[in-house]
Amino acid sequence: MQTLTQQLANPTRFMDLSARVLPWVAGIAAALIVYGLYLSFFDSPADYQQGETVRIMYIHVPCAWLSMMVYGLIAVSSFGLLVFRHPLADVSAKAAAPIGAAFTFLALLTGSLWGKPMWGTYWVWDARLTSVLILFFLYLGLIALRAAFEDESAGAKLTAVLALVGVTILPIIKFSVNWWNTLHQPSTDFTATVDPSMRWPLLVMALGFTLLFFAMHLKAMRNEVLRRRVKAMRTQAVAGRDRLATQPAE
Amino acid sequence: MDLGPHAAFIWISYAAVAVVVTGLIGWLLLDGRKQAAALEALEKRGIRRRSSASAE
Amino acid sequence: MNSFWALVRRDLRLAVREGGAIGTALGFFLIVVSLMPLGLGPDLNLLARIAAGILWIALLLAALLSLNRIFEADYEDGTLDVLATGHLPLELVATAKSLAHWLTTGIPLALLAPVLGILLNLDLASYPILVGTTFVGTPAVSFLGAIGAALTVKARRGGLLLALVVLPLYVPTLIFGISAVSAAAGPAGMGAAFLILAAISLAAVVLGPIAAAAALRIQLQ
Amino acid sequence: MNSFWALVRRDLRLAVREGGAIGTALGFFLIVVSLMPLGLGPDLNLLARIAAGILWIALLLAALLSLNRIFEADYEDGTLDVLATGHLPLELVATAKSLAHWLTTGIPLALLAPVLGILLNLDLASYPILVGTTFVGTPAVSFLGAIGAALTVKARRGGLLLALVVLPLYVPTLIFGISAVSAAAGPAGMGAAFLILAAISLAAVVLGPIAAAAALRIQLQ
Amino acid sequence: MQLIAEDLIVERGGRLVIDGLSFAVSAGEAMVLAGANGAGKTTLLRTLAGYIRPSAGSVRCEGGDVELTVAEQAHVIGHANAVKSSLTVFENAAFWSEFLGSANETGGHIESALRNFGLDDLAEFPAAYLSAGQRRRLGLARLLLAKRPLWLLDEPTVSLDVASTERLVSAVNEHTRAGGLAIVATHLPLALERARTLELVSLRMAA
């Protein structure tokens, strides 16, 4: 009797399972996002302070949350690769990195676009903004490091080491940036105080984006498993075809 | 719908998210199709995976 | 000329293959530009004032770090020996390799610079001028850099030594690059500084490969 | 421990022999610091205000450029293979090499920093604090840098990639290094920031070699 | 002492290079690894040294110092020489002696190791001045600088002239005579005593 993780870690079984789950995840994500878009544009009030621009919140905040959650997922996968040597853990880490980078980029972009009307500038060197920017750099580092190796399995493990180093340094960065910054922006911390009329659309959008991420992640993992199969078959196909080595010289 | 004086920022934000997300989805679908096609081509040439091949 | 373009094409291909050199240069540029405010403090007015300077310095550093790829790998794996037996004079070999460096590093950096201007609160009116000066100035960066790269090809610890050799050569480019941007804001316009920058680049394109080839000949011994 | 010190001694000797690595790092530091006023304009008040930041950033860049010497040469000439067969655990090998890097780069840079402060019109009262923070902060620079150096030892385009990987790790050091200097000017004194900086350095000295050794083991395959 | 490899399976770049290899080498024996280019000699040696983790199977030492790993009991000579160009020949040797050796070495063994490989005249030269074969000999001198029971040599005769090749062969013979083990990958016929040959074959795809 295999445990659930063991079953999931078997690539063939993963392919079967993910093929069945993927349409559902994608479908629910799409439905939630459509509903969330409706809510955020037609069924939520303008903020008394921020006016209509508060509608940027409904995409900004999910992207920002995802940027952090995805890094967490990469860190867990990296740990799985280094400690348990699950090949699927690496597939997961590799597939998640570009998607996480994209959401981080979107959090930065939508944040800046919100910042112009709110703060009068696209960018301030505020603590939270700076630490998200550095998170983005960590993503870039992960992608660049992996790309720099011809030997994929070495690249995978090295990237995993970097991801784990990054996860220990992230809280320090967040904390240190808080410390360093003297120019705190007010009103960026009101989770608890968000008006219920805005909280509901925000929750719907956040859930929708999270599911969207999982759908994309599953698809990316499936692609990666296929890519590895193709590569393994190609190398096997030409393996040992060094004529001089396998046949006596004519 | 009136989004006030800063409508452009809102629209650009939503558009950017839409572009990036559809871009990602498009890339994933295309990539998936490419890998599947490559796999099929190899199988057509009679090349089999080693039995119980690992993901690597 | 066949060999010339074959070499340029190969270098472009290597740049794309080997760890996405282009992306890495851009990433480094991005990081250095964002470290500056961490060091200098988040005052946006101050940043706007020195934005052009920061961008140029960070651009030079990013280019600098990628210079060693012009000749070093080719020296180490014996390629340079063979290139020297080709029908292409070593001057043109150096030109081809500097050109490839410009295409894969200079141009992407020049394109990214204005985007990073946003982070530094750069004055909107300066954008087109920034684009212009970086485009005109980056050839000097690659072709002067090639001299340093050729001089230090055999020295271990290339990186630092290379930087030490090349940075003084970059001073004129830096000064006129920055003053072209800031002059444009003023009444006189950027005319003179911009022209001088262009002249520096042209001179570098002509003289850089000659000096680099001379240095390479010595290294081959 | 015999082997440990043998390795440290050898690395020190190599640093002295090979192209005067120490001098080169100092030269680079000097040039970057003197380029800054060129880029930022010669306003002395402005310079004094941001002097600590400039010094720290230039110091980080100079150290960064010398990081690749920690492991790269040893990997390429096969020394790393042999070091891995020694009785010294790879973690201590990484410690020895990071320590040698700190001695040959961190300390000279820390000693030079206050001298360069003069060029930037640094406030006189800040000198002792600057010396203190750079001394306490540079171990973090070497030991965190060793992680990046170990990760990129086999990668083509080492230099840039190394910078991309390491710079984010340097952010806390940079921030606390600078805030220790500027806090000292204020009424509260530099206490807390300085202590945190020391804590970061300590953590780096312990954790850096562990991560670096893990990376090296992977590279040896 | 005995070096035992059991059911080794090794992959490189997703491709099977060694498939189920078992052998044992005992004290006093030498084993020659033969096989065409790409057959997997280097891969096997690096697996024995512990650099590469086999996908399956194991490598272990029996009867040696139980506290030490295989790598710590072995001298590994690879394709590269682990020679620092800016140190002199003597300094190179002295460093390896200090790093690899135990504390109780007798003095003078560095000179004798260099003499054995004909490098004593060059001792004060920077290694940058050495020719390809002289460099290889300096790499080989490591074998005599610290006592280790297991020698793993990957094409040790590359660039060596005839006289130096003979020196190397007699060093290996002395080592095995004194109860050491040696595994030598080579394309040349070497006059090794007490040696058997393991012929590696390039694996074809199981179609």
Place this chain on the structure above:
Amino acid sequence: MQLIAEDLIVERGGRLVIDGLSFAVSAGEAMVLAGANGAGKTTLLRTLAGYIRPSAGSVRCEGGDVELTVAEQAHVIGHANAVKSSLTVFENAAFWSEFLGSANETGGHIESALRNFGLDDLAEFPAAYLSAGQRRRLGLARLLLAKRPLWLLDEPTVSLDVASTERLVSAVNEHTRAGGLAIVATHLPLALERARTLELVSLRMAA
């Protein structure tokens, strides 16, 4: 065509390595450079190729294309292979063919050069995956990628297995039979036809 060296004197690192050497090699001939490690074989080959300037004496070609230097008429195979790890085997070969060759090559010569050195089936692999000997063979394939009358080979058989060594020897023999010149530094006895041997002797330092 004839390659003529007259009264060559070459120094390395302030030390005399070659002292007054003269010889001539004519079309159809091979010359083997023999001599112990450090005798100066590499130095001599690099001087002939024009990388090192002799302190006195001269190297010239007679009867070849007068517009070309010696280097431009020569293939030089050194200790390094000039192979790029991140390009495939075919791309490596194609680049050298395009860079070194004249425009009017017949198509298909890249494949045939690779086939000659048994690399045709590895053509699509990144060169990073090659073993030491396969890499060397890719370096040697350059000889067949562009037609040049003079071959300067420095220990070309390093890392080659027996079959590959035979291929190389027959390539050199074909080259000289077709009127080419070859100068080969080696420590192994190779079955070269129409070959004479030049034995270099190590010079002791003039005290």
